[in-house]
Amino acid sequence: MNVVKPLMMISIVSVTLLLFILRPFGLLDDKSPLSSTKTTAFVPDELMAALPFGQDILAARDLSRFDGDEALLRLSLLEQRGTFEEHDLYKAYYYMIMNNIMLRLGRIDDATGYTKRLFTFAEDNNITWLRASALAELAIERTKRGDFVTANQYLTEGVTIAKAINFDSLLIKLYNTLGVINNISGDYGQAQQFFHKGLKLVENYPEHLYYSKIISNLSLIYINLEEWSKALEYIEKAKVIYHTGARLEPGILAILLVNESNMYFHLNDTENARSAYEDAKVYVKQDASARLKAILFKTHADVLYLEKNFAMSLDVSHQCLNSKDINEFPLQKALCYTSKARSEVALGNNIIAVNDLNIAIDYYENLSSRSGITLSNQLLSEAYEKLGYEAEALKYFKLYYQENKKALFDRRQSEIYQLEESFNAETNRHALALLNTQHELKKLALERQTLGSRVIFGMSLCAVFGLGYVIKKNLDIEKKNELLQCSNTDLVELSTRDALTGLYNRRHFEYYLQILNQDKSLYTDRCFTLAILDLDHFKVINDNHGHDVGDEVLIEVSKRFQQSLHSSDLIIRWGGEEFVCLIEQKNNVDSLDRLNRLCHKIRNKPMKTDCKDIHVTLSVGAVVDISAAELAANSSDLIKLADEYLYKAKQTGRNQIIAESRNCKPVLDNVVEINC
Template identity: 55%
Template sequence: MKIIKSVSLILFVGITLLLFMLRPFGLLDRDAPIEINTKVVFSPDDLLADLPYGHDLLTALDFSRFDSEQALLKIDLLEKKGVFKDSPLYQAYYFMTMNNVMLRLGRIDDASTYATQLLLLAEQENLQWVKASALSELAIERTKRGDLDTALDYLNESVKIAKEINYEKILIKSYNSLGVISILSSEYGKAQDYFHKGLKLVETNSKHLYHSKIIGNLAVIYIYLEEWNKAIAYIDQSKEIYRQDKRLEPAIMTVLLTNESNVYYRLGDAVKARQAYVEANKTLEKDSSARLQAIVLNSLSNVLYLEQQYESAIAESERCLYLDGIQNLPLQRGLCYKSKAHSNMALGNYGAAIEDLNASVKENSKIAHTAYITSNHKLLSEAYEALGDNSEALKYFKLYYLGDKEVLFDQRQSELYLLEESFNAEASRNALTLLKTKNEIQDLELERQTLVTRVILGVTFCVLLALGYVLKKNLDIKSKNQLLQYSNSNLVELSTRDALTGLYNRRYFDQYIQRLKQGHSSTRDSSFTIAIMDLDHFKAVNDNYGHDVGDLVLIEVAKRFLLNLASSDLIIRWGGEEFICVIEEQGNIASLHKLEKVWSAIKDEPVSTPAGDINITLSIGVVTDISAADLMASHTKLLKRADERLYKAKHTGRNQIIAID
């Protein structure tokens, strides 16, 4: 009887301890959610690979990007076998391959014909993925002709279809094309958004052919924003990606090297500009398209201009303008006319330069490229001034002024995205830390599953020992979870702070607006003031004293902001030397008086640095009397209005506050 009681007691204690030990492993939680990844990426290449001639067609498609002769040879052999009569899938890949070949040869009309046939096939056979591919190809053809509106319509429909069927390969391509169109329309922020969407998908499609292209196109944005170091960095990154995949079309490297040459042209470095041009010229092949030939010839013209070989530069521009097929490429024609005009002005041929610039404006207008048109207006103003025609010079200077204002606002808007990109870079680094932690958690989960078996086998022999082990393990897990929570809270704080000045960043501003909208703030009935503050001639500080001294100036300016603003006022580093201030008007102190106090604190006392005392002034654009409702609904428009007043402050002498239009 005593034995039965002892065994029963041991069994009871053992089962109780076993259940207690199994609880942390989640095996007793019936309601615990099970994560299932239901995402299935559509891939027509996989469908084709299962067919008898699938691999031959895929090889032909690969060749079509970098070796037209081999691609046509493969297609001809398959055509003789009658392969393309067997399946709509074969026909689709035939049209895609031929479209690529024609684009590579610069035969845009023929490429359009094959893309149109691809679209007809899609509609006849009700193949949505084929339709998405055809629309994407037609968009590329329309973009090269300068018909951006039609290209946008095609791309938007292509993206819609691709999202519905999860066709990531064509989504990446379409996002790249949308980014290119946004660049041509001088919408740099929107372009960055599209490129980052494409790169997000590339994370799971690392071998995608457009990986190098998207990185290279990000470099183009920085060229327009005159961020030369970042442009070169992206070009180098794109070249490295290109070199890792031998299947990529040579045209990618041609464009990258000519862009590199153009960066050094803008910097006035004739040696490096020519080195990059020489490398670009080596990538040209006998079947290179008119577009590529024009890009390389224009690069050579710019190099010759830097080397003061103006007659030779004009001759290369003329070669560009007489290329077969250049008539269908308004962007390249416009650039060649502009390069020719530059050299004519250097030779004093102002009449010829004016003709070239007018022709360039006409070509640029076909693609609505504000930045190019604006720069041409500036050159026209200079040419007419040199001829003594002050009336025409003033006319074009006004056009340049208005265009430059529009481009400047586009650039200011894009700073928002540049800041976001900087944050994303920091977030990526933080994500690596989080990923490590997640991997550790996964390892712990595997370890806990292993322990289940060990505990079941050992519970009879070593109940107390197993209990102590599991309790220790739970304490370890709890400790790591607490560490994770602490790390995550720190990451959240870091994500809303500017690393240099310690001020809040744009992400915090978004949270501030969201809190107003959600009614979590006690300031819904208050009146607000928004100010955009920009340090005057700050680029000169960096150029004359170096970026380290510039950083010290920014840190000191941030301290003065905090000392002269109330704790309830919001001060944000918006990007570079630009800051945003949001003042809630309470009590008897008017917001403008606060801003005058901040303004005086900056201008009245030099900033002490290792390079000596540096005088800094501040321009401020202000919008006052803003209701909480208006701030929630129209903060973007209010920022734009403040930015316009800042622009006015900058162009009417700087070092002032403007609160009215």
């Protein structure tokens, strides 16, 4: 017994020392995940589901989104039991369900009435989340009626409330409606941002009713921007999301199919436009909404126009303008007038068409609809030309041309936004990996700092074990450092290179300008030429031969750029078929001559592809004789100026260079044009 007690004490002390030594190595750390700081989202359905009749009411709500008659019957059974008088939440959901039912049955004013009752109920009972929900519904109703000012007021307040209480599922609906308003108003960049905000939230709610709606609305942006491949991509994605959803609201797919038919109308694809319209017609039969029926009339009129059945198209346009409650929906009425005017022009009734288009423009201007005004100006120009009023025809063609130029800029901005979104997402992923690695390195560094004193303290017991483990840890640290350095090098290279052509990308151009701006010694006696180069008719290549052949052409063009330019020249793939070239002017070499030789290099030898040899030409807009100081300080303005000259080169025949001198070392008097 006398021996056992000391042995027990020695064992306890030894184990304690061992645990104390092993602690810094993390072997005994709690492996449970760190507690999340993410704020819990507010979900009213969870509150409802916890109540006695909550599941029945939620089932009625879901049913009301796609079958008004059946939902009304189920609601009546609950009402007979007095269910909705037992709890405030029951009453709130009753108003929301009745709003859905009235919308399905086409009773717009009744639906608005229930929404207003919901808003009053929320105010009387001081229910903040319910107020935000009512504001969202009122905003949607105002948007459909073209009252964007009031709708934006409701949406702004709704977003503020939803953010404050983390009501993410409602924020998705609010962002979608804001995107719709900006899309109609022609602010495509802002619309795109709102839709993408909604999509980021949808990631946490894959079954959300608005998932396919947002994707469908994004497709409409690209239709307006004439980005057909992108529009079709979003349409197909929205279809998949819709069909995999648990609850199907027929109006959602009907609008999606109408968008698809509209896209094929602009592409003069009669067969697919008709097919999409016929599919949409099936779903409209399940939805009594007057607005949706007016949209379908307009789509039918457009399809008939494509089929050159102008008389029938005119008749359907009349049906659209005479449809029930059409005056409540100014955008739909304006679109019907536009379709009618198009058919009147085809039938030679040009005076009537002019009158219809002037009415449509009044509606579009009240709605600030850029796309509608642009289309109307184009048709007015055509109608006046056929009437022999050349001055009026020219006036409206200029208005159409100006708006079309803005649309071209919006299209480029849209591409830039997509590229930036993609790059930022990739950068964020790499940054997160880097932060995790740095965190691990800090932990290892802390272990090394505390290791010395702890090992000395317990050296008599486990010196060999501690030394071996330290060596192993140091080797691990060195290995992780090596991997991290390799990873960082790869990230820099990936972030500044275009994956398809191997050329530098916009990120490298920004780095170049930063260096130029930081090192003032580089400003002395240096001049540059900044040029934007764009392949002519590249869309035709993609349309006729496919995007794979288009990619082959881009790769070959990039090789010729690299072969023709000096190693000191900078060539950037800016996006799509557009490139930016920065040439440093040395030894009195004329940069315009160099660009002209580059045009000949592209034009004189066809591009070999797997499909066939393809001839390609370049249009170039350039600003020459730029000082280094001006380039560093005003790069955005210079790019914009070069882009304007590129646009002029495109509009005046393509296959040419249009340039302006900034007179760093004067060699040009003004703007020059060079035919390649």
